Amino acid sequence: SRHSSPDGHEPNPLLAENSGEVSETPFNTLGLIPELLQTVEALGYKNATSIQAQAIPSALQDRDIIGVAKTGSGKTAAFALPILQKWWEDPKPLYACILAPTRELAYQIQKQFEALGANLGVRCCCIVGGLDIMAQKVALAKRPHIVVATPGRLQDHLENTKGFSLRSLKYLVLDEADRLLDMDFGPIIDKILKVIPKERRTMLFSATMSTKVKRLQRASLVNPVKVEVSSKY
Numbered sequence: 001s002r003h004s005s006p007d008g009h010e011p012n013p014l015l016a017e018n019s020g021e022v023s024e025t026p027f028n029t030l031g032l033i034p035e036l037l038q039t040v041e042a043l044g045y046k047n048a049t050s051i052q053a054q055a056i057p058s059a060l061q062d063r064d065i066i067g068v069a070k071t072g073s074g075k076t077a078a079f080a081l082p083i084l085q086k087w088w089e090d091p092k093p094l095y096a097c098i099l100a101p102t103r104e105l106a107y108q109i110q111k112q113f114e115a116l117g118a119n120l121g122v123r124c125c126c127i128v129g130g131l132d133i134m135a136q137k138v139a140l141a142k143r144p145h146i147v148v149a150t151p152g153r154l155q156d157h158l159e160n161t162k163g164f165s166l167r168s169l170k171y172l173v174l175d176e177a178d179r180l181l182d183m184d185f186g187p188i189i190d191k192i193l194k195v196i197p198k199e200r201r202t203m204l205f206s207a208t209m210s211t212k213v214k215r216l217q218r219a220s221l222v223n224p225v226k227v228e229v230s231s232k233y
């Protein structure tokens with residue numbers, strides 16, 4: 001990622017702004033497999049951020065997660081690492097779907113998944129508005145392992161792309177849930193929730209916990225573990 005130095009010795013500029021968020025927890029105490037620990041080390045990550053240290057062990061124990069932390073706290077790896085590990089144990093297509101509010105965020109999440117999953121041979125696909133719908137149909141027909149999407153375009157493919165479904169999905173991530181709802185994606189997310197398995201795991205991340213986010217939490221998560229990084233450090 002563009003924020004981590006290749007040699008791992010320069011401070012991460014985004015995290016340096018919020019230095020309290022880097023925990024004292026080394027990655028190798030969280031239950032992650034060596035294949036992922038190697039990649040994390042190669043990316044220059046020393047310790048887990050606070051949200052990662054709290055979320056990863058619970059996610060690896062198959063719990064739903066609700067994570068509240070501001071931008072730059074390392075939320076992407078907090079959900080990507082456990083999902084990649086579970087996928088590695090059972091490498092199926094269309095395993096996880098990550099919903100993000102904007103194309104740019106979806107693209108960044110896809111890049112992080114590919115970087116963190118570099119050792120595992122995981123195939124990710126980004127399904128966002130504004131890009132060629134036929135090219136996306138072709139990409140989905142190849143049955144990628146991870147789909148990162150904005151809700152509107154994903155729903156479009158669920159309705160109109162022959163042969164594409166998320167009926168075997170194991171993980172749903174609602175990233176930046178407060179922004180997803182501010183952008184009025186709530187009704188589309190409700191439709192998506194109806195066509196994915198109830199037996200899946202769900203992780204919801206948000207910078208804030210509004211009434212709307214709590215409603216979405218109740219509609220999509222089962223007995224979640226709440227992990228929170230307070231802004232006061």
Ligand code: ADP
Binds near residue numbers: 015044076
């Ligand atoms: P958020 O989603 O909470 O806004 P990101 O997941 O985008 O944050 O992470 C912010 C930046 O921090 C990214 O560039 C990422 O590569 C980097 N990063 C994530 N975890 C760590 C870590 N444990 N150590 C160092 N850098 C990290």
Ligand code: MG
Binds near residue numbers: 075076175
């Ligand atoms: Mg994020």
